[in-house]
Amino acid sequence: MPKVDVIVIGAGPAGSAAAAVAAREGMAVALIDKATFPRDKLCGGGVTERSRAYFQQAFGQDPDFDNILSTSDVEFWHAGKRLAQMQDVAPIHLAMRLSFDDQMVNRALELGALDFTGKRISAIEGTSVTLDDGQEITAQVLIGADGVNSQVARHLFGTAFDRDRIGFALETEAPKTDDSKALRIDFNAADWGYGWKFPKTESVTVGVGGLISHNPDMKARMQSYTDLLDLEDLPRIKGHFLPFGHFRTQPGKGATLLAGDAAGLVDPITGEGIAYAIKSGELAAKAAVAALNQGRADKAFALYLLALRPIHRNLRIARWLRKLVFSGRYQNAFFDRMGRSGRLRHDYLNVLAGRLEYPALLMKSGRRIPSFLLRGLRRRS
Ligand SMILES: Cc1cc2nc3c(=O)[nH]c(=O)nc-3n(C[C@H](O)[C@H](O)[C@H](O)COP(=O)(O)OP(=O)(O)OC[C@H]3O[C@@H](n4cnc5c(N)ncnc54)[C@H](O)[C@@H]3O)c2cc1C
Secondary structure (H helix, E strand, O other): OOOOOOEOOOOOHHHHHHHHHHHOOOOOOOEEOOOOOOOOOOOOOEEEOOOOOOOOOHHHOOOOOOOOOEEEEEEEEEEEEEEEOOOOOOOOOOOOOOHHHHHHHHHHHHHHOOOEEOOEEEEEEEEEEOOOOOOEEEEEEEEEEEOOHHHHHHHHOOOOOOOOOEEEEEEEEEEEOOOOOOOOEEOOOOEEEEEEEEOOEEEEEEEEEEEEHHHOOHHHHHHHHHHOOOOEEEEEOOOEEEOOOOOOOOEEEEEEEEEEHHOOOEEEEOOOHHHHHHHHHHHHHHHHHHHOOOOOOHHHHHHHHHHHHHHHHHHHHHHHHHHHHHHOHHHHHHHHHHHHHHHHHHHHHHHHHHHHHHHHHHHHHHHHHHHHHHHHHHHHH
């Protein structure tokens, strides 16, 4: 029976980061994933400078961006009309998750994590697990980084997510028809969400996503969006849940911690999830190491929750601000302003590209928000 210090379930950005950090700190770590790598994950693959910085911190090296298209060319659209094109922004790197995640899992294994990829879990008992080949692995801390439909979250709390508050996205890899490097975002391609067209080196990722509660027919939204973009003969369209603004206030219990999508750590305005997945994986590992060094594995969650505070604060502010971007009451005023105000466009883009965090945005724009709210209300009445 393998005995380790930390078990990490899920080897996406959150799990690989957690395993890499714990292994670097000298812990014995088992990294389990039901998939065999390289494996794909439905995702736009937009890697911001925020994600890149967190990657460097967790994995101790820069991501390999060879064969990845990086762009500083961003277009915002609303209702089929181009609001703005910006070409002087921080680069956004457009990765394929097949190879991007492979880098991370390989790095975690290189740093000493034990490889249990390609293995399913048949039972979780405390912080130990049984694999479906009958193997048992025991540990003192368990990190659930197993995505939005987390088995570990279900084990702890009965459900992985609240369908009424979560998002859903559809996406496809369209063939490349031109050399444009413009990353395109279409607000209102979905309600409380958006559509996107991300150019990659070999294809173009096209998708729509938003809150399920506001988009009962996401397939129709995707059809309208691909019609708008004049795309035909598309490969299979796939769907995936997205914890878009619904984070868990209690992401764990005792010696069991949840990281990344399992903890609901996706930006409620931009949909960015890779950055907080990596960062929360790192924080979960550090909390585990600190608790184990004190001989108090059961304190891991308390330490982790404390470390997550800045991320939770960002997400709370973003969840409040998204009403200005997405709600029927303020949306037109917001986009009207976005079309006219270079400052607002830059701020939005700097948030998107990872150069500005929400608390700083609020400090910068706080004084303008009341008059904006008032204009939105007047328009409505
Ligand atoms: C359509 C779409 C587009 C997106 N675009 C972007 C984008 O452009 N930029 C961005 O930053 N974010 C984007 N996101 C969000 C981003 O994909 C996620 O936030 C991110 O992948 C979360 O990482 P994670 O490690 O928590 O989970 P995941 O990447 O989902 O990894 C979870 C891992 O756990 C494994 N697993 C699951 N269950 C089990 C189990 N029971 N046992 C063992 N292993 C298990 C899975 O095989 C998987 O490898 C997008 C999401 C969607 C749905």
